[in-house]
Amino acid sequence: MAKRLLPLLNRVLVEKIVPPSKTNAGILLPEKSAKRDLFLCFRLNSGKFIAVGPGLCDREGNLIPVAVKEGDTVLLPEYGGTEVKLGDNKYHLYRDEDIMGTLHD
Template identity: 45%
Template sequence: MATTVRSVKSLIPLLDRVLVQRVKAEAKTASGIFLPESSVKDLNEAKVLAVGPGALDKDGKRLPMGVNAGDRVLIPQYGGSPVKVGEEEYTLFRDSEILAKIAE
């Protein structure tokens, strides 16, 4: 079940959480043909919108995060905590669940 909030800017991830938005697959081919919704799959690529300050180790020191806001990342097909803001959907993952960072 998705949680509903009014503004994505009001979402501030805690500890090692990462707020991402999936990149939408193209619904039109390069030649201009529109694809039906049933043939367009969700991509595993997402844009990082916000990151938490990092988890605490056993000594109480902050562990650095692996990603930063604005990064493009690969995320698991399933998992995370969905959050709905208006018609847009976002997902919260733990930093350790992010599969890879995509270099520009």
């Protein structure tokens, strides 16, 4: 039986994007060299939204929706989030305001 986690309030469920550890030619890439490349640095701290909560209500009861949607690729803070394990997969829960920005091709 597969479980699905639906975030509450302004939380988002993120699957982190793991950069490749070797090139197409089979050369192994050490983590230190990957951090020097600005694009790879973004990839180290990026993720894809799997599920998004509905948002928060303000004092008047109006819903403030989450700024992102499922499937978006985003830049994540280096630290933070709560790790969640569902089956063999690892995910992270963040609050909407912790997301630093969206990444576009």
